[in-house]
Amino acid sequence: MLSVSLTVPVSVQYTVPFPLATITSVYASAASDLESIELAIPTVTNDNDFIRFSASAELLEATMSYYSLLAVQATATQPEVMSSAAEQAAEASAVTNQLVRKTSFYSGNRPSLGGNLALLIVFSLFLILQMVFGVASHQWWFFVCFSTGIFLEVLGYTGRIWSHYDLRSFNAYVMQLVCITLAPCFLMAGIYYSLAQLTVIMGQHFSILKPMQYSLFFIICDLIAIVLQGAGGAIASSELSNHHSTRGGSNVMVVGLAFQVASMTLYQVLWFIFCYRCFRSKRRYGDSIFADKYADIRRRRLFVAFFFILTLAVILIFIRSLYRLTEMVEGFSGKLANDELDFMVLEALMVSLASFLLTVVHPGFAYGFHIAIEIEKGLKSSFSWKKEHYRYVKRDRDLAQDTAGQSTVSAEDNLGANIDLSSNAIDSEKYPPDEAGSSKSAYALKKELSREHTREASGSH
Structure with missing residues (x-):
């Protein structure tokens, strides 16, 4: 069947826009398709098929009217006939375009072939690299999540290329809609687990949550968002196939996207708190304040860069999610949903940049290949809410305050209550020494500082 997917000129074209051979060919094809539909309509028993055939017949009739007027214009020899045919063709083209928008x-x-093909190639390359790096580095969770997300992007842009050739294809439209909408959820699932790994590498006491709590909480949020968006897409697909309003499906997708945006906002708050605590402690005390077991990872050249890459990737996906949320609020017929420039900038560019960053600076490059980062996965421990790790943060603040005050405290004073461990300068019950994992905790640093000042004071006497 003829796919009339391109709009036609609506202004008066005194010069025929197509060669006569093209005009004749399109008219003949439309006439043949219309004849087939007219023969099929009496045998149709399904209401949806009847609506679809009727809409197609109406569009084909408008198309034939437009191209027949172009044929008159192309073959006319008298100027007034050519002018009249051109004006009537402009009116017919307006009707045709209206029907195209209604039925497509x-x-x-039409989605851009060049732009979507380029994105298909780019995401296919990312998928191959993610699979290679994932297997080589043994970062299995990140590998599965990112590979799944990028594979959905590949399917989505395949659907958009399909739509380029057939704007009225229901399957192509649903394919790109569902796949491109869901893909970033899987990308974020990989990022969420990375925060759990970084919490172990740096030290749990710099984090508000335990490592596995990040994974459990945010991945569950991600699953809820995936289910809601997938359900919304399914409802919208059903409504589209039945020629009903898609408002119900888009509303469910709005809830899913809003939930995703909310969980990403919370994640960013926790992430920035974690980063602030780590960089503050690094600046004040050096690397010895962190977990000794993973010191080799922290010395890797790309490890610090990975913090910034992860931050930028989350921000990019967050911008994309805000765009999608706004798009779904408007509905499938809104401006954002049908403006490809907005889509290319706020969807395609954001996700492709995030994928690029976490492919070039893959966790395997940041941590090292074949590195096992041990995250406690016991349910009892994961769901328990203990406050021991907050003590270490408080202890760091105490140390910073004491260190800042050393320049104003005399050697004699240092023998007194300020640094004498026996006079409760450090409350060992309130701030117990670190468990295994830090080679030189804030507690140990403070003890060394106290002994040093004690020796200096003794020497002065």
Whole structure:
């Protein structure tokens, strides 16, 4: 069947826009398709098929009217006949365009072949690299999540290329809609687990949550968002196939996207708190304040860069999620849903940049290949809420305050209550020494500082 997916000129074209051979060919094809539909309509028993065939017949009739007027214009020899045919063709083209927008997806705006093909190639390359790096580095969770997300992007842009050739294809439209909408959820699932790993590498006491709590909480949030968005897509697909309003499906997708945006906002708050505590402690005390077991990882050249890459990737996906949320609030017929420039900048560019960053600076490059980062996965421990790790943060603040005050405290004073461990300068019950994992905790540093000042004071006497 003829796919009339391109809009036609609506202004008066005194010069025929197509060669006569093309005009004749399109008219003949439309006439043949219309004849087939007219023969099929009497045998149709399904209401949806009847609506679809009737809409197609109406569009084909408008198309034939437009191209027949172009044929008159192309073959006319008298100027007044040519002018009249051109004006009537402009009116017919307006009717045709209106029908195209009514019966086609994307409001009749054909997705760009070049842009979507380029994105398909880019994401296919990312997928191959992620699979290679994932297997080589043994970062299995990140490998599965990112590979799944990028594979969905590949399917989504395949659907958009399909739509380029057939704007009225229901399957192509749903394919790109569902896949591109869900893909970033899987990308974020990989990022969430990375925060759990970094919490172990740096030290649990710099984090508000335990390592596995990040994974459990945010991945559960991600699953809820995936289910809601997938359900919304399924409802919208059903509504589209039945020629009903898609408002119900888009509303469910709005809830899913809003939930995703909310969970990403919370994640960013926790992430920035974690980063602030780590960099503050690094600046004040050096690397010895962190977990000794993973010191080799922290010395890797790309490890610090990985913090910034992860931050930027989350921000990019967050911008994309805000765009999608706004798009779904408007509905499938809204401006954002059918403006490819907005889509290319706020969806395609954001996700492709995030994928690029976490492919070039893969966790395997940041941690090292074949590195096992031990995250306690016991349910009892994961769901328990203990405050021991907050003590270490408080202890760091105490140390910073004491260190800042050393320049104003005399040697004699240092023999007194300020640094004498026996006079409760450090409350060992309130701030117990670190468990295994830090080679030189804030507690140990403070003890060394106290002994040093004690020796200096003794020497002065």
